Each structure stands twice: as structure tokens, then as C-alpha cells.
Amino acid sequence: MNLKPRNFDEVIENVLVDKGVCTSDILNKYSKKEKSYYFNQFLIGATNRRKHPKDEYAFLLYSSERRKHIPRASRFDDMIKDIPLIKKSCNYWADNWPNGYRVTSAGYNIFSACCKAVPSKCGLYNEGKPYNPPRNGIRSQLKNSNKCSIEVKVPKEILLNELSLRRYLKSLQQSDNHRNMISQIEYLLTLAKASKSGLLPITYVQSNGGRLYAEGSVNLQNCKREIRKASLAGMFDVDIENCHYNLLEQMCARIGIKTPRISHYVRNKKQVRKEVATTLQCTEEQAKVVLIALIYGANLGPRGVLKKLDIDTSDEAIKDTWISKLAEEVTNVRRYVIEDYTARTRGCYKIKNDAGMIVKTITENGESVKKSKLLAHLLHGAESLILQHMISFLGDNVVLLQHDGVTCPNPVDTDELSDYIAEKTGYRVQFDIEQLKLDLNVDATDRFQQQDLEDIFEDEMAA
Numbered sequence: 001m002n003l004k005p006r007n008f009d010e011v012i013e014n015v016l017v018d019k020g021v022c023t024s025d026i027l028n029k030y031s032k033k034e035k036s037y038y039f040n041q042f043l044i045g046a047t048n049r050r051k052h053p054k055d056e057y058a059f060l061l062y063s064s065e066r067r068k069h070i071p072r073a074s075r076f077d078d079m080i081k082d083i084p085l086i087k088k089s090c091n092y093w094a095d096n097w098p099n100g101y102r103v104t105s106a107g108y109n110i111f112s113a114c115c116k117a118v119p120s121k122c123g124l125y126n127e128g129k130p131y132n133p134p135r136n137g138i139r140s141q142l143k144n145s146n147k148c149s150i151e152v153k154v155p156k157e158i159l160l161n162e163l164s165l166r167r168y169l170k171s172l173q174q175s176d177n178h179r180n181m182i183s184q185i186e187y188l189l190t191l192a193k194a195s196k197s198g199l200l201p202i203t204y205v206q207s208n209g210g211r212l213y214a215e216g217s218v219n220l221q222n223c224k225r226e227i228r229k230a231s232l233a234g235m236f237d238v239d240i241e242n243c244h245y246n247l248l249e250q251m252c253a254r255i256g257i258k259t260p261r262i263s264h265y266v267r268n269k270k271q272v273r274k275e276v277a278t279t280l281q282c283t284e285e286q287a288k289v290v291l292i293a294l295i296y297g298a299n300l301g302p303r304g305v306l307k308k309l310d311i312d313t314s315d316e317a318i319k320d321t322w323i324s325k326l327a328e329e330v331t332n333v334r335r336y337v338i339e340d341y342t343a344r345t346r347g348c349y350k351i352k353n354d355a356g357m358i359v360k361t362i363t364e365n366g367e368s369v370k371k372s373k374l375l376a377h378l379l380h381g382a383e384s385l386i387l388q389h390m391i392s393f394l395g396d397n398v399v400l401l402q403h404d405g406v407t408c409p410n411p412v413d414t415d416e417l418s419d420y421i422a423e424k425t426g427y428r429v430q431f432d433i434e435q436l437k438l439d440l441n442v443d444a445t446d447r448f449q450q451q452d453l454e455d456i457f458e459d460e461m462a463a
Contacts, residue, residue, distance in 0.1 A: 001126055001203065001205075001214045001216045002040060002127050003215070004124070004126075005118040005191065005194035006122045006125050007122070008035055008125075009104055011114050012039050012042075012110070013035070014234055015110055015114050016110060019110060020061070021106060022084075026083070029082065030079060030082075033070060034079065036067060036069075037066070037069035037070060038076075038079055038083065038085075041059070041086065041101070042085045042086060042107065042212060043217060044217055045058075045086055045101060045107075046103050046107065046108060046179075046182070046183040047217055047218045048181075048184065048221075049217045049218070052097065053096075054093075054097060054100060055089050055102070057089075057101065057180065058090055058100035058101055058102045059100065059102075060097065060098050061100070062101070063092070074207060084105055084106060084107070086101045086104060086107060087099055087104055088100070102177075103183075104127055108179045108182075108183065110461065111183050111186070112182070112183070112376070115186040118190050118195075120194070121193075121194065122194050122196055123195075124191065124194055124201060128367070132199065133156045133201060134152040135152065135153075137153065137154040137156040137202070137203060138150055138152075138154060138205070139203065139205040139206070139450050142205070142206050142208060143207050143208060143213075144208050148205075148206045150206060150212075152392055154391060155398065155399060155400075156201065156202060157197055157199035157201055157202065158199060158400060159196070159215060160188065160189070160192055160231050160232075160233075161230065161231060161234065164184060164231070164438045165189065165227075165231050166189075167438060167440070169185045169186070171440045173187070181227060183434060184218055184223050184224060184227055185230075188200060188218060188219075188220070188227070188231065191218075202214050202215075202220065202221075203215045203216075204401060207383075208357060209353065209359070209376070209380040209384070210355030210356075210380050210381045210383075211380050211384055212358045212387070212403075215439065220232070220400050221431055226322060228407075228435045228436075229437065229438060229439070230264030230438045232400065232407055232436050233436050233438050234436065235407050235408060235409050235435070236407065236408045236412065236433055236435050236436065237402075237405060237407050237433070237434045238405050238412050238414065238432070239402070239404050239405030239431065240383070240386065240405055240429050240433060241269070241429065241432050242269050243265055244295050244383070244404075245265055245266050245291075245382060246266050246427075247382045247429075248262060248295065248333070248334075248379065249266050250334065251313075251378065251382070252333050252337060255336060255340045257337075259329060260329075261322065262330070265291070265326065273287045273291070275322065276291065276322075279313075279318070280306070280323070281311070281312075281313055281322050286309050286311060288310065289305075290305050290306070290311075290323070291323075293305040293308075294323075294327050294330055295330055295375070296372060297370065297371075299327065300323070300327055333431070335371060337375065338351065338371055338375060339379070341378055342361065345358065351374060351378070352381075353377055353378045353380065353381020353384075354378070354381040354384075354425070355381040355382075355384040355385050355388075356381075357377070357384075359377055361374065373458045380403075382427060385425050385427075386425055386427060387401065387403075387404075389424045390405070390417065391422065393421075394408060397410050405431070405432075407436070412433060414430070414431040414433055418430055418431060431460045
């Protein structure tokens with residue numbers, strides 16, 4: 001989905017001319033198709049989506065995708081010179097990453113001016129057509145175009161706490177370190193301003209593994225954590241406590257597989273994170289991300305999760321520690337869980353998760369799919385099943401879907417919810433509930449970086 005205010009590309013062109021960045025003659029050198037692609041990349045970069053692994057402030061730009069719109073690289077380079085909204089910051093590296101681009105300082109200023117220039121209630125467009133959301137808020141087709149069988153209804157529009165969000169925006173504008181976050185807030189407010197209802201639209205599409213992902217480059221599911229808190233200040237996050245380790249423990253228990261270290265973490269979450277942080281000489285926030293990464297197949301080697309998090313801990317310091325043994329346990333037990341689900345799936349070389357989603361266990365080349373990816377498929381399926389029953393239980397008391405929980409306008413009886421989920425799914429899980437509050441004293445940069453890395457590990461394994 002490519003959701004924009006009506007005529008947003010024309011707004012960009014007008015602002016470029018008004019600000020003296022380029023002339024109408026220069027803009028007219030390029031076709032509508034070329035400019036549409038270029039402005040889409042500008043939007044992705046300004047709002048910090050599609051992050052580049054080499055440069056956290058850059059976005060990925062694939063040559064294969066660019067060629068569909070602008071066949072010649074030299075033509076694209078000329079466009080960057082003529083319309084200086086983005087600049088290259090990382091070069092292509094074969095089998096590792098494509099070129100990376102950053103939004104220029106002038107580009108951020110143009111983006112802010114464009115958001116301010118959008119007329120109120122002008123309407124929203126998706127891929128050049130008037131935006132038409134599904135009635136129940138969920139697309140009838142999966143990402144792979146198969147039919148979606150989810151019947152629950154979720155909100156397709158959200159009322160933003162604009163007072164809280166604008167306060168947060170103003171605090172971020174006091175420094176030059178948060179341009180991406182500022183752009184995210186500006187665009188969320190602009191989408192709400194442009195919609196006929198004055199509310200922020202949101203539409204979900206189910207992945208091949210069962211997860212419900214919000215569509216669009218910027219939304220309240222994929223935005224920075226503190227932006228979501230400011231947008232929904234006063235509401236309540238209800239999340240499955242230690243979700244995937246909890247589910248993995250129960251999957252193992254069903255087939256008689258013991259998980260002493262996984263079980264210890266499930267029951268002593270805070271203590272374990274402190275101990276892991278001490279072992280790795282990192283923050284507890286980083287320790288949490290390391291633990292999540294392990295269940296998604298990451299390792300503690302020199303090229304693994306610790307490198308991604310810039311944690312400088314030697315192999316010798318990690319050897320024979322509790323976390324190294326946890327990593328071994330996760331690797332060992334996942335084989336039995338995968339075998340159990342495979343045996344219960346009809347057909348060859350297939351595996352079905354609890355959400356009823358089926359994937360192949362071998363690739364088109366005849367190679368086995370990584371066990372970490374298959375385990376992620378199973379965990380996402382159980383998570384999706386629980387989420388669907390959470391929605392049924394909570395009814396109208398749901399504003400936003402997340403992967404392992406929801407945001408609610410009113411408090412929730414979590415004990416009653418736990419009993420309901422156990423009855424409907426067979427999984428006994430506990431829920432954390434937190435009232436969302438705007439905190440202007442949070443060091444946003446560090447926290448958001450860790451949250452983004454957490455998302456990377458999950459997205460890499462998403463089926």
C-alpha cells in the first residue's frame with residue numbers, strides 16, 4: 001500500500017518551486033512515472049522506513065526495482081542532482097546489500113513544508129486511486145494473494161491524541177538529532193488531516209505466517225515506540241508476557257521435551273535480563289533484544305547478533321555462560337517442535353501452524369528451509385491465534401493491533417483474558433498491561449535503535 005494525501009506529488013513539486021530548490025522546467029524534464037517513483041523513495045527515506053544495514057539513517061534502494069521506473073542509472077543520478085532530496089551514502093555490496101540513500105537536510109525541510117501544505121480533508125489515495133479500506137479493517141487477501149479467513153473486525157481508523165503528539169513533536173524539534181522521527185509524526189498528522197473523517201486510517205494484511213501487518217510506509221504499528229505512546233497517550237497496551245519463549249516452552253511441554261533454561265527465563269524475565277546484561281556488558285534493553293534474536297536463529301558468534309548491536313564481548317567471556325547454554329537449548333528443542341507440527345500436517349514437505357497457515361519445508365531448489373524460519377512460522381501462528389481470540393474477547397475495546405498484543409482505550413481484566421485464551425487456544429499465557437504516557441525525558445535515540453533491531457530480527461524470519 002502506498003497511502004498519500006490526494007495530489008501529494010503535486011504538492012511536493014509546488015513546494016520545490018516555491019522554495020527555489022528547482023524550477024518547473026527542471027521538473028518537466030522528467031515523466032510523471034519517474035517523479036512518482038522518486039518521490040516515493042523520498043517519502044520512505046524521510047520517514048526512516050526500509051532501513052539500510054550499513055547506515056541506520058539511510059534506506060535501501062534496489063536497482064532492480066528502480067529499473068522498472070527509471071531504466072538508466074545515469075538518468076536517476078541526474079534526477080538526484082536536479083532535485084536534491086536524497087543523496088547516496090552506501091554503495092552496493094554483492095550478496096549483502098543494495099545502494100543506500102539518505103534524505104538531504106534540504107529534503108527534510110521540503111518534507112515538513114509539504115506536510116503543512118496539504119489541504120484539510122482533501123482525501124487519501126492509494127496507488128493513485130481513492131483509498132477504500134475493507135469494512136472489517138483486514139484485507140480479504142493475504143500477502144501472497146491467497147484468501148484471508150480471519151473473520152474478526154478491527155478499527156480501520158484511529159483518533160490520534162494530537163495534543164500529546166504535537167507536544168512530543170515540539171520537544172524533538174529542539175534538536176537536529178531526530179529528523180526521521182519528526183517526519184514520521186508530521187506524516188501521521190498529515191494523513192489524519194487529509195482523511196475525510198479527520199482520523200488516521202489503518203488497514204491490516206495477514207502475512208503467510210498469520211501475523212497481521214499494518215499497511216503503508218508509516219503507521220502506528222511500525223512507527224517509533226515513543227511516537228505510538230504519544231499518539232495514543234492515556235490508552236493501554238496489553239501484551240503477551242515474554243511471548244515467544246512462553247509459547248515455545250508450551251509447545252515443547254506438549255511433546256514431553258524439557259526446557260530448563262527456557263522455563264527459567266519465562267518465570268524470571270527481569271532477573272535473567274539483568275544477568276545477561278552483566279555477562280555481555282551491555283544494557284538490559286540490549287539484553288532483551290539478544291534474547292529475542294536467539295529464538296529467531298541468531299547466534300552469539302563474532303558475526304551474529306552481538307555485532308549487530310555493537311556489543312563488544314569476547315567469545316571466551318561468553319563460553320559456558322547461561323546465555324550460551326540457552327542458545328544451545330533453543331537450537332536443540334526446535335527440531336522436536338518442528339517434527340511434531342510436520343507430522344500433524346497433511347501432505348509432504350509442508351508444515352501448518354496454529355493459525356492454519358501452511359508453508360513448504362523445502363525450497364524450489366530442493367534445499368531444506370532453515371529450522372529457525374520454520375520455528376518462527378510456528379511461533380507466529382500461535383501468536384496470531386491468540387491475537388484473534390483477544391480481539392473477539394475485547395470487542396470494541398481495541399484501537400490498534402500489534403504482533404503480540406493490542407492497544408485498548410479502557411483497562412482490561414488480564415486474569416479473565418488469560419482464562420479465556422487458555423480455554424479457546426490451549427495456551428496459558430499472562431498479559432502485561434501498561435498505560436501509555438508521554439515521557440519527554442526519554443533518550444529516544446538509544447531506545448528506538450534497539451526497538452528497530454528487535455523488529456529486524458522478527459521481520460527477517462516473518463513467513
